[in-house]
Amino acid sequence: MSQLFSPLTLRGIQFNNRIVVSPMCQYASVDGFASDWHLVHLGSRAVGGAGLIIAEAAAISPEGRITPHDLGLWSDEHIPGLKRITNFLKANGSVPGIQLAHAGRKASHNRPWEGGKAIFPNEAEGWQTVAPSALSFAEGGPVPTALDDEGLHKIRYDFREAAERALEAGFRVVEIHAAHGYLLHQFLSPISNQRTDQYGGSFENRVRFLREIIDDVRAIWPTDFPLFVRISATDWTEGGWTPNDSVALSALLKEQGVDLIDCSSGGNVPHATIPVGPGYQVPFAEQIKREAGIPTGAVGLITSAEQAEEIIASGQADLVLLARESLRDPYFPLHAAHTLGDDRPWPVQYERAKPRG
Template identity: 45%
Template sequence: MSKLFSPIKIGEQHFENRIVIPPMCQYSAKNGLATDWHLMHYGSLSHSGAGLMVLEATSVCPEGRLSPFDLGLWGDQQEHAMESLIASIRQYSKMPIAIQLVHAGRKASMPEPWKEEKHVSVEQGGWKTVAPSAIAFNANYDTPRQLTTDEIKNLVKQFADAAIRADRANIDFIEIHGAHGYLIHQFLSPLTNHRTDEYGGSLDNRLRFVIEVFKAIRAVFPKQKGVGIRISATDWVEGGWNLAESIILAKKLNELGCSYIHVSTGGLDMCQKIPVGPNYQVPFAQAIKEQVTMPVIAVGLITEAIQAEAIISTGQADMVAIGREILFEPHWPWQAAKILGAQVIVPPQYARSSPHGSKNLFKK
């Protein structure tokens, strides 16, 4: 029996298999509102056969967007658009849906990635960025304004308010974005956090913001629904955020009842040196898994069915995230099930597409 296609339960939520569709930004929203593109995109992926789908980075306030074209959950209009999107998907798919809540910090107000990498000015529809410290990502990005303590407290509330809206929009899970050089990661790393108050300096102080965000979300999001987090386990830069510190954070979140931890790396500093290759981030997931009881999701150049099966079978992670590969092949779980001799759920409209000789591939 395939381990990749074995069920898993996180909290009170049941997943048919261990395949996760991770957040992948689409840069197609209007004023934070989901559009027809999102309906087509997520509608398609909801029939992929994966166990969980995590919607793209969705900002808790307008100034937290990576670009002017990102999803948001800061107001009634954004909430209603998200509720409509989820309702449309729910008509034809029972796949559990999570949403990734984010504030981009110093990496905000940038154009779509297929355009020139240059800060979108206020005159062009952008905004002034904020961060733990006034340090720019690089010369193409805005130099952020350092957040005040009161502003930090307000940001914690904005994460919680977005979580309330996510619940009302019928989202099943929340994933806090603490990775890839965005605001929470900026607080964690000494490379971007030069503060001298209670949010900077010592490790406990650098952890304070993410812990406050988690507690605030957990306090308002229904107990039967999960709250997980995505982190970058290392900056890949000497003197930066590292695996040892990630393990300390993971243990603290584990004690607080975090539902899962999604382990990525990098994205904070231009000096990062990443040895990219198949499974290059899996050892970080494994190291964290050995220290916590909550489920761990591995990600990073996991492209083949047998590769994903091995990660789960050997206990390196509890689930695997298939990102760019599932954009290229939206039915990747179908193909993986065929290779591994497993079964996958598909819409009845597609049931007759089962390849000759694979009569038991699709669950009824």
Template identity: 50%
Template structure:
């Protein structure tokens, strides 16, 4: 029996296999509201055979968006629209649905990637003032404003409020974004956090905001909803956030009831040196997996079914996230099932689509 297609749980959420579709920004919202693009995109992904689809980073505040076209959960209208999208998907798919709640910090206020993705200033029509733990710019981006303690407390409440809206929308899983150089990661990393107060300096101080956000979100949300955290486990920079600190962070999150850790890396600085290649982040996920009982999602150039199967079978991680690869091949789980000699559930409308040699693939 394939381990990739074995069932598993995240907290109280049951998953039919170990294939996860991670959050991938589409930059196609209007005032934070999902559009017809999102309705089609997430319906397609939910019919892929993956056990869990995590909706892209949804900003907790307008100034927390990466671009002016990001999804949001900072108001009730957005929650209602997301609920309608989820209701429509669930008419046809039994995939679990999650959402990532996020604040982009000093990497906010950018143009759309296909328009160059440049940093936009307050003088630009679609730009705004960014915020961060310290007034240090990301590369050549416009400099952020340093957050006051009162503003930090306000952001913490915005995470809690966004999580409550995700619950109202009917989400199964909530992922707190603390990776890729965005705000919560900016607090964790000494590269971007040079504060001298209770939110800077020591590991305890730098991790304080994420720990508090997780604890209060977990307390505010129904226990039937899984709450996890995505981290960048290393900055790939000398004197940056590193794997030992990530292990210590995950041990603390485990004590607070974290349901999973989604392990990525990098994003804090353009100076990072990442050794890209197949499975390049899997050893980091494995290091965390070996030091805690929290279910771990591995990600990073995992593209082949046998590759994914080996990660699960050798206990390097509990789940694999197939991101860009599944945008290129939206039925990747079907191919994985065929290669691993497994059956897979599909929508009845597609039952006749399997080639003759795979006629026993669908159930």
């Protein structure tokens, strides 16, 4: 058995392999509802053999959406459509997960294929964004409203309520999105957080809001179900969030009951210089796993079976999360198993096509 196809147990959930479909926004929702697109998109990856499938960032509130077309979990009415999907994923051997998110100052944008530009509050489909501080993401962009105590309380409540809906919808892993320049990352980074109250200034203050949300979600998320947090391990910018900050945060989150750190990077600065290349973010997962003593997931240009196997076999991370490669090949796990000489069962409907040599 290859290490990539060895099982992993976190709390009471066993993943039958270490391959994860990373949360990828599809911008295919109307009023936050899951559609047939989501069923086919996520369902095909379950047929393809992924151990864990994390549905895209689900907005905890309408104003937390990146675009007007984001998936949502701010209403009980969203539950049935998602439950249809989780039932299919579980029936086909995958653990269903979902990412809960608030975009903060990066909310209210057009979809990428529509230009991805910010929609100002006075424009059609636009709304007023919020953030730790009244700082635009990009020069000339909309200025968010700095969150007051009432706004902070509402966001904590919205995360907790969304987690309860995720549970009702059948998800077994929930991931809090604190990466890519979205709201919780905005609190972490001194570049975007210039508050002078208990949520700004020192490291301890800047991580406070995320830690409060973790406590809120962990309090209602079953003790036998895992809780993940996605972070940007670095801002790639002087004066920003650093890998050492990420290690320190991860150690704190481990004590709070977080089970795995999903290690991405960037997104909080428009023009950061990022040395993109195969596996360029894997060292962050390795450092956090080693120094904070918590399981990690590796992401970023992981494109081959051999590369994924090496990451797991060498102990750099506990899971590999695939995004673009999963889009290119929904059946990557089945193909990877064949490449690595690890005989995996195929869906009986596809058995006739399974390679035999």
